[in-house]
Amino acid sequence: MINHQSESDQVKTKSISDHSLVKSHTQSIKDIDLSVYRWAILLLYYLVVLVNGVPYEICVPISSFTANIYNVTLALVATASTVFMVMHPILSFVAAQTISNYGWASATNLGVILTIAGCAIKLLINQAGFIVLIIGQVLCGIGRPFILNSQASMAMSWFHPKTRIMIITLLNVVNTLSLVVSAQLPGIIFKGYNLQDDTDYENGRSRMQSLCLLEFYISLAILPSLLMLRSRPKEVPVKINKIERKRGMLKIMLRLFKNRNFVLLFIPFSLYFGILKAYLVIMELLMAPYKYKTDQVAGVGIRFHFHQLVG
Numbered sequence: 575m576i577n578h579q580s581e582s583d584q585v586k587t588k589s590i591s592d593h594s595l596v597k598s599h600t601q602s603i604k605d606i607d608l609s610v611y612r613w614a615i616l617l618l619y620y621l622v623v624l625v626n627g628v629p630y631e632i633c634v635p636i637s638s639f640t641a642n643i644y645n646v647t648l649a650l651v652a653t654a655s656t657v658f659m660v661m662h663p664i665l666s667f668v669a670a671q672t673i674s675n676y677g678w679a680s681a682t683n684l685g686v687i688l689t690i691a692g693c694a695i696k697l698l699i700n701q702a703g704f705i706v707l708i709i710g711q712v713l714c715g716i717g718r719p720f721i722l723n724s725q726a727s728m729a730m731s732w733f734h735p736k737t738r739i740m741i742i743t744l745l746n747v748v749n750t751l752s753l754v755v756s757a758q759l760p761g762i763i764f765k766g767y768n769l770q771d772d773t774d775y776e777n778g779r780s781r782m783q784s785l786c787l788l789e790f791y792i793s794l795a796i797l798p799s800l801l802m803l804r805s806r807p808k809e810v811p812v813k814i815n816k817i818e819r820k821r822g823m824l825k826i827m828l829r830l831f832k833n834r835n836f837v838l839l840f841i842p843f844s845l846y847f848g849i850l851k852a853y854l855v856i857m858e859l860l861m862a863p864y865k866y867k868t869d870q871v872a873g874v875g876i877r878f879h880f881h882q883l884v885g
Contacts, residue, residue, distance in 0.1 A: 612732040612807070616741065618799045619728055620748050622682060625796045626689050626721050627752025628759070629696075629714045629789055630658050632707070634857060635760045642769055643778040644704040651704075654711050659851055661715030662722070669719035677805030678724035678731070685724075686796050688717030693793040696786040700779050707786075722749065731806040760785060 633640050633654045640651045673681040692713030698706045725745045729738040763785045764778075772778050830836055 611804075615728070615732055615803065618796075618802055619682065619725075620745065622686055622689075622721055622796045622799055623725075623745060623748050624752045624755070625793055626685060626714065626718055627749060628756050628792055629689075629693060629711060630753060631655055631756040632711070632760060632785065632789070634757060636764050639764060639767065639769065639778060640704070640782070643775045643782065644699075646704045650708075654707055655851075657708060658711045658715035658718070661712065662719045665716060666719045666723060669723045672720060673724055673727055678727035679803040679805040681720045682724045682728075682803060683800050685717035685720035686799050688713045688720075689796070690790075690793045692717070693786070693790040697783070697790055699786055700783055727805075759788065763788070 633651050637648055637651045640646070641648045669681060672684070692710040692715075694710075695713065696707050696710035725742055726738075729741045733741055763781050767778065767781060769778070
């Protein structure tokens, strides 16, 4: 009887101890005084996401103009947007491994360097030909997964759990906003342009140079991130699980695609996203027979992204 009571007391004591430990851990998370610097980190990261998305639709509203000015096929012009976006799924797992091994700030800064380099290379389009723009788009696209895939790690390292959903939601809004800016810039630069009035294409080349130069100046806005981004503060709001770092990327991928729910979500999302992006790439070609102006074509593209913002 005494032994039974003793065991019961031990179980009760252990339960109280465990509860106190959990409560203490929860309280310690709440009591962590987050660095004010987190807001600088957040604004810098928002700016990086915004700037990286700007080059995406550089040729979408002006596809036919670009094909004539640089004497290339419309298929090659469409490639400029396609290669930018296709780099994300191709390098997404590589980016995830880089973030895991070296921290999200280092991965993001790699994306920053690639974005600036890509925008800089495109400045040579009138000297080296349209292929230079493709190369620049590839570099910007390679940087994209290193930037976008860092958002969860950034939020986890610098913010309390209760605010992370809001932070990531706002990041998605900023990402969509960058595509709005991307669709608008070509329409603004080429507004009023007419191929019939530009037989030698000098005006068209000058406008394309101005567009690339504007993108390059915009990309310079994210240079401070190379010096100011930090992967984590002295006190992290929650303990980070490092077990995944020890596992091979191939095993993680296989485990992911064995998850039935993931596959069921992945397939329809991929189809929807692919169809939408394909439509945006050929949108100017579909509207060309109806004599729409470049700024009107850009406006149609913006409406798609605006609905994403509202949603």
